Amino acid sequence: MSRKRPPDRGPVEHRLHGELPVTDAETAAGRIHEDATVLTGGFGSVGYPKHVPLALADSDRNLGLTLVHSGNVGDEIDVALVESGAVARRSTYQFSAAARASTNRREIAFFDRNASSIADDVQYGGLVDPDVAVVEAVAVGEDWFVPSTSIGQVPAFVDAADDLVVELNREQPLELQALHDVYRPGAPPNREPVPLSDPGERIGRSSVRFAPEKLDAVVETDRSDSTYSFRDPTDDDLAIAANLGGFLVGEMERSPAFEDAVHLQFGVGSLGNALMGELGGLDFGGRDVVYFGELIQDGLLDMLDAGRLESASATALALTDAGQERLFDDVERYAEDVVMRPADVSNHPGLIDQFGVVGVNSAIEFDIYGNVNSTHVGGKRMINGVGGSGDFNRNSLVTVCALPSTHDDGAVSRVVPMTFHVDHTEHDVDVFVTEQGVADVRGLSPVERAASVIEECAHPSFRSDLHDYLESVREQDNHVPHDVERAAKWQE
């Protein structure tokens, strides 16, 4: 494969370059007006600004900020800033109990967009009216900075905002620059296609450029990212991984698109990490295995180290402490095969299509007809957000929804008659995988899907109730027979 590396300004060897408006976090925060729209970096809970958000949280001004980021951020924002009451409006993705409570009590006006589209939504689409971008960097100059452990939609945010605050984080290694590939699409309608022909290729720069007059403050910090901790794989995780592995082996034999290589994406989390780990042992029949996804998890480092992964493309490093240490100790070597991109490239609908990605994502629940709810328990209570799951579920060549058949120690079925919030429609998902089995619903009508999903994926303790539901509605002359009241009882 060709891995052309375009000319850049070469490796950056120092943290600060040129005449910079270095100041403290309180001063930088004080310049952000009370009802500003603040665009922050951060994705996968890493690479987000930490010190300025804490200073905003500690401010005694009466703040009512609009806060926009493209993926999840750490506790300095998701807990401290949220709990301070300084945030009036927020998008997109939350991860803490504090943030969930604020969103569900509707103290914060939370709105949720697909990760791939937030850049254009903010820059051209009229989603918000941006004032200031606050980002984290490992090095900064008068018209550029090198992002840290995530890129997310930072390049677009910096272009969209009037002002820029850069947190220079000395705790993050300068060598992260070797991972980055910052490509900026032009403005519509004269935007060209993203010229990426291989997920391991580099087509951009290691730094983000900005108009120098935007740079309002540089704040130095040494706060670490929140790292991930994954539980050990459960028996269910292992059974899901085995079922998924069996399905993938069949798929690779089936389609000419998988003759020489297979491009995979996995959602983040303990299950996703376990799946990646287990797939390291799968027989890919000599095919190149390539990761084109959103987040780098520890399982991918395992596959890289074992020589089982050709390359990995993502927008953030969602690693454990141990994983981060492993990567940071040897960034240059990992950079041979790992590329970090803006989220409008890592999650680009056209690129997911080009590479024929097999996308594997989890959810809260799915219904017997194939609708998937990733965000709202009972259709009402927001958990995290849709993130990039919609980008991959919609645009993957083969879309897999993989999750345990129950939660709460088996008390609640994740296979339900009807989801009362839909993030991924019945038009998108091809295959459902639980620890029970695999329901390949491609080419099936809704009622056929229902029979397959109940038989192959539902937990035995809920199977007969689900069959009863299906039988009770079968007499209807409807393409998608339903009894809404009865379906609603499943959500109680």
Added chain:
Amino acid sequence: MSRKRPPDRGPVEHRLHGELPVTDAETAAGRIHEDATVLTGGFGSVGYPKHVPLALADSDRNLGLTLVHSGNVGDEIDVALVESGAVARRSTYQFSAAARASTNRREIAFFDRNASSIADDVQYGGLVDPDVAVVEAVAVGEDWFVPSTSIGQVPAFVDAADDLVVELNREQPLELQALHDVYRPGAPPNREPVPLSDPGERIGRSSVRFAPEKLDAVVETDRSDSTYSFRDPTDDDLAIAANLGGFLVGEMERSPAFEDAVHLQFGVGSLGNALMGELGGLDFGGRDVVYFGELIQDGLLDMLDAGRLESASATALALTDAGQERLFDDVERYAEDVVMRPADVSNHPGLIDQFGVVGVNSAIEFDIYGNVNSTHVGGKRMINGVGGSGDFNRNSLVTVCALPSTHDDGAVSRVVPMTFHVDHTEHDVDVFVTEQGVADVRGLSPVERAASVIEECAHPSFRSDLHDYLESVREQDNHVPHDVERAAKWQE
């Protein structure tokens, strides 16, 4: 704008070229085995094969076909073949009362996919196991044919199927070749981006190529397409058009993406046609107006003739009799500005993104939180299908859902508390337009959206009931407060 025209084999001047297996429809139909998977051309109810489907409908064999097409087809398939009982399984899009009845009685196993993805789903994604492609052409040779009034997913279907039957339709003008631009993306994962930088550009050929050993039969016919008939614009249509026009003027001033040009898409139907007609009178402030959509309707010909449209790209000609006559009489001139493409290009997610399309589509209903139901009345009874609405709703820079606030002469509100089938999620739609007004819900939380949608878009006779619903659930500590049982009563 550059309009490069790549070398082709030049204009085709005769209908039949070389040694061809010309036969009658009954013979061709007889070679299709009883449970074959048949991929047919057709999109926008035009350019579909007619004679062979009728012969299949008239067959006394016990047929149980799987039928796949990418857009709607005419009565020879949608009524005659469906009513004959020869179709066991079908995808995607139906338009006749007969087809709706079969689907809702579940005599035909109907499944529904987004128009852009059916090509890959069939060719690489394992959606079905194709046997034979049946297409309509205006000219045919030993390894090529020129499509007629639609292209749809025909090029991929021909590649995917083992055998090919071409209906040579002498009623369709040979000059249609001047409109076509058949570009074929390569197979994933080594597919390159579609190299289209302007909707008016040509990057492919006027014909579809195939492996010559596939050509099983050429059948000559002279049956006309089903043409469209649009009602005259109603007062509601005109009010919706005026509201949409006002919104568009504001948008063009707002975003740098619309500084020099605006790229529009409209859904098909009487409303869409009326919107196109009315927008011909809008002041676009000297900007180029470009159509990047799925279907060419009469309203676009009006705009072209008035010199108000730079170019139009689509996959089918959804014209009235008068519109078809107008186009057929002057194909070469219209071909300067009108380009017909395969549906995986006309609806390509990456291209919709590149051009910053403003997508305007209708629906059955939408709910106060912004979820849209395009397919299933009451969440149960299938009407037509999702078509390409999901491609444009998901990928447009600005996504507009435009429809009258009521149906059945005002008896039923199209603004409801909850849609029980979701084709387009709350993450996708930016703006709702009815004859009542415009609800711009960008950046609003679900409950804020609800207040805006009820106030701006709902019909006055339902507004207070919708407000009551919202008030009754407001006390819940939920991001999306709902009372499912009460919401279900709205669907009765």
